[in-house]
Each structure stands twice: as structure tokens, then as C-alpha cells.
Amino acid sequence: MSLLRAFVAGVFRSARRGQWLWLPLLGLLLAVLPGCARVLDPGPAPTHLLLSPAMPGPGAGGPIHLQLAVSLPETSRMLDTDRIVLVLGGATGREVRQYAEAKWTSPAPRLVQRLLVEAFERNGRLDGAAEESAGIYPDYRLMTDLRRFNTRMGEGAAPLIEVELALRLVDLKTGRIVAFTAIGRDCPAAGSALTQVAAAFETAMGDVLARATAWSLEAMAAARS
Structure with missing residues (x-):
């Protein structure tokens, strides 16, 4: 102007x-x-949704004197975005859209990486856990693939939330993958409103974080025993 x-x-x-x-x-x-x-005129700004799933509490068992680096998850171009992804057509649907009026506070891979680090910190059994870019000297690296992080709309009125991570634990002394698994959770939303979609994402992500943390700690303890 x-x-x-x-x-x-x-x-x-x-x-x-x-x-x-x-x-x-x-x-x-x-x-x-x-x-x-x-x-x-750009129109109204999209709503930014903060994802705050329940975090694991202090872990049972003794301390594990190791440090862990959490890599930025690999993912598809469809999920490498701060938009909320919507897949249409039920379980076999292939049409992909995005919620026009809402965004996550970070792109999905970055968001998941930060949540994983926080989950390990809240568990408290490791000597340290940080993002791989933090510059620590880790004993293990947790590499992940973000396979699903989307809503799916079928014939019902409310969407289904899908979250899935593939996990690979790498021993940095040998460079070998010592354990591998995939953890997922589907959670139906109570309705199609953004608050209901976000709540279902938090439920699904909270379950995935708890299981991913427990699995990683067991795998590290077993590899060093």
C-alpha cells in the first residue's frame, strides 16, 4: 500500500x-x-492447534545409563506438512485433502520428534534424550518413519484418527539396528469439530508415545545386558 x-x-x-x-x-x-x-486479501488466518497428548509418567525399574538421540522422522510428502491431512473414502480411500482452516504448530515430523523426546524425558530412566541435532554424544539413535498421521473420513459423520510409527533402534558403536517394531493406534473422534479431532489425535498419540518409550527402553536394556 x-x-x-x-x-x-x-x-x-x-x-x-x-x-x-x-x-x-x-x-x-x-x-x-x-x-x-x-x-x-488473504482471508482469515488459520487456527493453530497445539497437540498436547498425555505423557508417560516416571518409568518403573532402575536407571539406564545411556543417552538417546531421536532422529527427525522420515515420512511421505503427504504428511510432511503442518496441515491436518484428511483421507476420504473409508479404509480403502485414496483421495487426500487438508483442513483449510487449521494447522499444527509445527510440521508433523518435527512435532512427533519433539513429543518423543519429551516422553523419554518424562519417563526419566535414561541419562539423557535429545533431538539428533542437539549435538549430544548418544549411545543409541532412535530412527522413525511416520507412516500415518491423518484423519480418515468414511460413511460416518465423524473422522477416524490414524497414527503409526515404525521404530528402529541403532547402536552407534556398531552401526547395527538392534531392534525394530511398528506401533499404531486408530481413534475415532467424537465429532467433526476441530476440538474433537484434536482430542482424538491426543488420545492416539499419547498411546503411541507410551508404547514407543517402553519398547525403546526395553530394547536398549536387552541390547546392553
Whole structure:
């Protein structure tokens, strides 16, 4: 808009000096300005949803004197976004859309990575757990594939929430994968409202985090025994 004001001011300065060449351009500008305003209007900002699933409590058993680096999950292009992904057509559906009015606070892989690190911190049995980019000197790396992190709409009125992680635990001294598993949870939402969708995501993600944390700790303890 500052450029527009400068242009109009220049037109009037030219007019005062007797230079009327700009007047046809000014008329054209005034004619198209309302349409330009509509094009430049971005509309209402999308709602940002904060995902706050229940975290595991302090873990049973003694401390495990190891450090763990959690890698950024690999995923498909469909899920590598901060948009909430919606798959249409029930269990065999292939049409993918996104909620236009809502976003996660971070892209899904980054969001899941942070939640995994927090889950290990809340459990408290490890000497340390951090994102791989944090620069720690870990004993193990937890590599993950984010296979599902979406809603699915079938014939029912409410969507089904799908969350699935494939986990690979790598011993960094040998470079070997010492354990592998896949953990998933489907959770029906109570309704189609964003708050209901977010609540179902939190239920599904909370269950996945608890199981992923327990499995990783057991696998590390077994590998070092």
C-alpha cells in the first residue's frame, strides 16, 4: 500500500506541474483498485492447534545409563506438512485433502520428534534424550518413519484418527539396528469439530508415545545386558 500511495502522490505532483500524461493511468488504477484489494486479501488466518497428548509418567525399574538421540522422522510428502491431512473414502480411500482452516504448530515430523523426546524425558530412566541435532554424544539413535498421521473420513459423520510409527533402534558403536517394531493406534473422534479431532489425535498419540518409550527402553536394556 505504501507503493500505491507513492504512485498517487507522484501523479498529483505531475498534474501540478502541468504534466497530465499520468491522468489516464490514474483513472485505470482507480477502476481496478477494488478488485486488487479483494485479490490481496488473504482471508482469515488459520487456527493453530497445539497437540498436547498425555505423557508417560516416571518409568518403573532402575536407571539406564545411556543417552538417546531421536532422529527427525522420515515420512511421505503427504504428511510432511503442518496441515491436518484428511483421507476420504473409508479404509480403502485414496483421495487426500487438508483442513483449510487449521494447522499444527509445527510440521508433523518435527512435532512427533519433539513429543518423543519429551516422553523419554518424562519417563526419566535414561541419562539423557535429545533431538539428533542437539549435538549430544548418544549411545543409541532412535530412527522413525511416520507412516500415518491423518484423519480418515468414511460413511460416518465423524473422522477416524490414524497414527503409526515404525521404530528402529541403532547402536552407534556398531552401526547395527538392534531392534525394530511398528506401533499404531486408530481413534475415532467424537465429532467433526476441530476440538474433537484434536482430542482424538491426543488420545492416539499419547498411546503411541507410551508404547514407543517402553519398547525403546526395553530394547536398549536387552541390547546392553
